[in-house]
Amino acid sequence: MATLIEHSSILIIAVPLLIAFLTPLIGMASKKARNAVVIVGLSFVAFLVFALARDVILNGIHTYTLGATSPSLTIPEGAMMPIRIILEVDGVSVFMGIVVAIVSLVAVVYSLSSMKGETGQNRFYTLLLLMVAGAFGMVFTGDLFNLFVFLEITSISGAALVAFKTRFADSQEGGFKYIVVSAVASLMVLFAISLLYAQYNLLNIGALAAAMQYTMLDRIALVILIAAFAMKLGGVPMHMWLSDTYSVAPVSITVLLITVSQASMYALMRIGFILYGVTLDLAVVGWIIIAIGILSMFIGVTMAVRQTDITRLIAYNCVCESGFMLVGFGVGLAVLGNHTALRTYGTTAISGAIFHMINHALFEGLLFLVAGAIFYRIGTRDLNRMGGLGHTMKFTAAFFLLGALASSGLPPFNGFASKILIYESVYQFNPVLTIIGILVSIITLAVFVKAFFSAFTGAVLPKYEDIKEVPKTMIAAMTIFAVIIIIFGLFPGLIVDWIVRPATDALVDQASYINTIMGAIP
Amino acid sequence: MTLIAESGYEFWNPIIWLITFAVVMVIVYFFRKRGVEKYKKGEDQTKIFLCGEEVPGAEQRQVRGGNVYWGFFETLKEYYDGIVRLHTGIVNDYVVWFVAVMAISAIILLIVKLVG
Numbered sequence: 001m002a003t004l005i006e007h008s009s010i011l012i013i014a015v016p017l018l019i020a021f022l023t024p025l026i027g028m029a030s031k032k033a034r035n036a037v038v039i040v041g042l043s044f045v046a047f048l049v050f051a052l053a054r055d056v057i058l059n060g061i062h063t064y065t066l067g068a069t070s071p072s073l074t075i076p077e078g079a080m081m082p083i084r085i086i087l088e089v090d091g092v093s094v095f096m097g098i099v100v101a102i103v104s105l106v107a108v109v110y111s112l113s114s115m116k117g118e119t120g121q122n123r124f125y126t127l128l129l130l131m132v133a134g135a136f137g138m139v140f141t142g143d144l145f146n147l148f149v150f151l152e153i154t155s156i157s158g159a160a161l162v163a164f165k166t167r168f169a170d171s172q173e174g175g176f177k178y179i180v181v182s183a184v185a186s187l188m189v190l191f192a193i194s195l196l197y198a199q200y201n202l203l204n205i206g207a208l209a210a211a212m213q214y215t216m217l218d219r220i221a222l223v224i225l226i227a228a229f230a231m232k233l234g235g236v237p238m239h240m241w242l243s244d245t246y247s248v249a250p251v252s253i254t255v256l257l258i259t260v261s262q263a264s265m266y267a268l269m270r271i272g273f274i275l276y277g278v279t280l281d282l283a284v285v286g287w288i289i290i291a292i293g294i295l296s297m298f299i300g301v302t303m304a305v306r307q308t309d310i311t312r313l314i315a316y317n318c319v320c321e322s323g324f325m326l327v328g329f330g331v332g333l334a335v336l337g338n339h340t341a342l343r344t345y346g347t348t349a350i351s352g353a354i355f356h357m358i359n360h361a362l363f364e365g366l367l368f369l370v371a372g373a374i375f376y377r378i379g380t381r382d383l384n385r386m387g388g389l390g391h392t393m394k395f396t397a398a399f400f401l402l403g404a405l406a407s408s409g410l411p412p413f414n415g416f417a418s419k420i421l422i423y424e425s426v427y428q429f430n431p432v433l434t435i436i437g438i439l440v441s442i443i444t445l446a447v448f449v450k451a452f453f454s455a456f457t458g459a460v461l462p463k464y465e466d467i468k469e470v471p472k473t474m475i476a477a478m479t480i481f482a483v484i485i486i487i488f489g490l491f492p493g494l495i496v497d498w499i500v501r502p503a504t505d506a507l508v509d510q511a512s513y514i515n516t517i518m519g520a521i522p
Numbered sequence: 523m524t525l526i527a528e529s530g531y532e533f534w535n536p537i538i539w540l541i542t543f544a545v546v547m548v549i550v551y552f553f554r555k556r557g558v559e560k561y562k563k564g565e566d567q568t569k570i571f572l573c574g575e576e577v578p579g580a581e582q583r584q585v586r587g588g589n590v591y592w593g594f595f596e597t598l599k600e601y602y603d604g605i606v607r608l609h610t611g612i613v614n615d616y617v618v619w620f621v622a623v624m625a626i627s628a629i630i631l632l633i634v635k636l637v638g
Contacts, residue, residue: 228620237623288627
């Protein structure tokens with residue numbers, strides 16, 4: 001077991017990658033065997049993630065140096081700096097790993113039925129597993145160049161998956177927009193990395209953080225990285241691709257795209273808190289992130305309430321929820337250099353944002369799965385053409401209600417638990433931000449009242465009288481999300497203590513991150 | 523093992539909330555049970571129109587999603603006209619917004635450096 005945990009970080013990336021390339025071969029022999037291999041493989045990966053999480057929480061940061069005589073040997077003998085590819089997994093990395101593990105497993109379970117009958121399923125699962133491997137890589141990597149590589153893997157596989165149903169013109173358009181936006185963001189990230197590399201001759205995040213001078217070039221690299229990752233996570237005003245893409249992709253892929261966007265949020269925070277840390281103009285950069293967050297919240301929710309396409313409505317709500325996280329992280333970053341403020345409310349704001357990341361993945365994921373279930377049965381996403389579906393799709397209606405209440409931040413659901421952490425801590429930084437947040441939550445409730453009313457209530461429309469509930473595997477996938485939402489809602493203290501607080505502590509502890517790499521000189 | 527998510531100077535305990543909610547529901551049920559039990563299914567009192575007007579079909583009765591919150595959108599027409607106009611759907615514009623955010627952020631940081 002100890003050996004398994006020692007190599008777990010690389011296995012978590014390598015196993016999906018290996019299965020991705022085995023899938024077409026197994027699929028040629030048997031579809032059932034292919035599906036079983038994908039499910040068992042991702043279950044094994046999820047097991048490794050939880051084992052690694054336990055290890056990181058108990059024993060501190062986990063490093064894995066590829067090609068070294070020992071995985072923990074970060075700096076080769078005779079060298080003064082890390083050269084090899086290093087995975088550095090701390091509390092926040094492993095937290096993101098848990099998000100990716102849960103969501104990818106649910107996405108595959110849902111795909112078993114929702115993608116049934118589609119051609120090219122071997123390629124579908126190959127691309128899906130590539131995206132999962134890319135997302136794990138983004139959150140586990142300890143160096144910037146590999147962050148770019150994994151970002152590219154998620155972008156390319158993501159674009160192909162968005163456009164997977166090629167018979168729909170809007171799917172192709174969504175895929176095209178995704179690859180353009182992702183390519184621009186990735187190349188700008190690469191440019192920013194080259195600016196840092198040109199100055200410091202380093203790519204490792206810990207080593208770069210130790211050497212960071214915050215020169216003019218560093219400032220330029222910073223704004224490029226902020227803008228690129230903010231675009232990838234759908235921050236306003238760079239959010240417009242998100243609704244075009246999320247709404248047309250197969251919903252199991254949309255759920256994964258949410259985690260990829262959150263991996264970009266993670267990358268943004270890793271750069272802000274660890275790579276630059278206290279060398280930053282903290283208040284200024286913090287307020288830039290807060291401004292993007294507030295715009296995302298307000299414009300996201302006001303655009304959502306106007307939509308009549310249920311998936312576009314949820315997609316705009318994703319923009320809005322990302323805003324809450326950005327505000328929490330922004331406040332944490334703005335007070336990073338002020339120990340009193342950081343201790344009083346800064347860490348709570350960061351905890352709220354981190355907790356909201358997993359909650360967001362769960363309830364938005366559930367809402368997208370419900371939207372997919374509706375489309376699966378009635379073949380439309382248009383709310384104007386729906387009505388009375390709650391009579392025949394009772395489970396689906398209940399799941400939508402659960403996701404909607406959680407997203408709107410109503411007690412006792414998980415969305416409330418994370419939002420209250422954000423509200424109360426952000427209030428101490430600037431009360432206006434909290435007031436905007438509460439207003440946005442109220443409009444969010446209005447958004448989902450509209451969607452629920454239009455789709456599920458009223459007399460059942462004659463054309464939908466014979467509609468049945470979706471297949472059991474789709475129900476099972478939604479049930480997994482629903483159960484976790486309820487558990488997280490009822491026991492938020494446990495979740496905060498077990499996985500959120502360690503993630504927060506890791507994010508504000510730049511010294512430990514650096515020392516784990518630089519302190520291991522033989 | 524705590525059930526409380528502390529947030530600095532407040533706390534949130536869903537179990538206490540649920541117990542309170544259940545108590546309120548019991549009280550509501552108590553008052554409801556004291557009501558007059560005159561409701562009978564299948565009589566005139568259950569009809570939508572007492573005057574005998576024919577009830578239109580489900581298709582006609584359903585308020586469509588696009589009609590919900592009509593007043594809200596009318597009131598905020600100018601805001602929505604402006605904000606929807608920005609959402610062109612053209613990918614070139616998306617990249618322009620990206621460049622604009624980069625430029626504005628860079629200018630802000632430059633000013634801070636010059637002033638500081």
